[in-house]
Amino acid sequence: MAIGRVVRAIAGFYYVEPLEGGQPVECSIRGKLKLTFESLLVGDKVEYIHQDKGLITAILPRESVLKRPYIANIDCIVLVFAHQNPEPSDILMAKFIVLASASGIPHLIVLNKSDLVSKSKMKHLADAYRNFGYQVICTSVLNNLGKRTLKKALDGKTAVFAGPSGVGKTALVNMIAPGFALKTGTLSEKISRGKHTTREVQLLKMNATSYIADTPGFSQIELNAIKPEELADYFPDFRNYQGECKFNTCIHFNEPDCQIKKAVETGQIPGSRYQIYIELLQEIKKLWDNRYR
Template identity: 45%
Template structure:
């Protein structure tokens, strides 16, 4: 048996990298029976037919981390890319991905791209919201080559999932960091202000300076209904110092009196956009539990 890493999966075929070789593999039928789906990033055991040079995935090693969307395993950190403009950033979507990353205990870097556009006030506003919470924020532009070296340093010797809505410039950023990746890029639709899906599948890409990056298809929604209602509050990092100060335990931080989280919101210690994201996600989780 040979050990390798799944770097790509397309149409039921999995491409497993073993040192400098890549083997096209199928998964054993028992994985389907056991309802186990191999993921890009999985460390696997494969057997190889010497004549055809094709392989079979025989076993999947324990996963360090696992994300549902994008479906990847064993990543160290998430770089979440949003544009300052074109398309305008949707903070509720950014917060959803942050929650999924927190749920997997991933380190997170927020990348605000296209800062060459005239949006200095928006950049300052977003920095204020997320740096206050404790997230690292990197501002970038591929057009004027700003922040690209900072982002490159962040990726070094890490396995990173690179994610964000379509059209925010994820592939362009990766091409700027390492041109020989030659990732396809797309333009923004002026009519709907949404990018074309130029990345069609999840793929693990090696970086020349050390590390791996997963370029993923853009997404427009993220489901969080698998998260326990009681756990959601702990995934908003800025809530943590107030949770044990609420009068009622447990507290949903919605209608309960003498709620420390709501007091922090009133005093400006928790940003209103983050609290509204919490309310929206809590409602979605509660609705999902009813059906």
């Protein structure tokens, strides 16, 4: 009996990398086990036997599950966006960040393709998100900007790279771990082929204690797991004003005596930031209204 980690899952086969390192073993799942669990995910730690064939005999308890990308036992979400090509959208970024916050898993923001914008533009975007309370690392695969900082941030962790297609998630993995030589694709290739370059979630072992998962990009984000009254909790820059509103059920929308709205009026919270909150709130409200109609 050995213990390993699922690093890939393809068509009912699971590639299990021994915890102590070495080549992944192609495994199937013991029939009896199949009846007792919903799904086996990349990232899961398992017991397996490897005789002539590999067979997974038990799944170790999960520490965490991320729904999108679907992966287990992650302790850091790296939200990757590009300074340009594709242009970053505040709304899309906010949605990614809200989902990551709601998962309870620590997360940080990487702003890639820094070489495509001026230094001041790069700093402007990064500082905006830093001021909201997020950790931000600017990177460029072209000139290795941020390489050391990113490596250090991920050391000893199992991190997943998530973000829209074409922002350079795979290119960043290659920058940190050139040995894997993963396939990247230009934006125009992605558009003309209508598909993403990375097609599956794959966990890569960096060293004895660090893993990185590369994942396919996505930009359709449904916030249906978020309740309207929870949303403000995922805006760390709102935290100072929360709990001070007249109604303790305040969602900072139409209510009177709202401290968040007051902070917007006095300029402590930028109006543009509040607008993003409202846009997300309305989307979530619509989802909930449809659900309970």
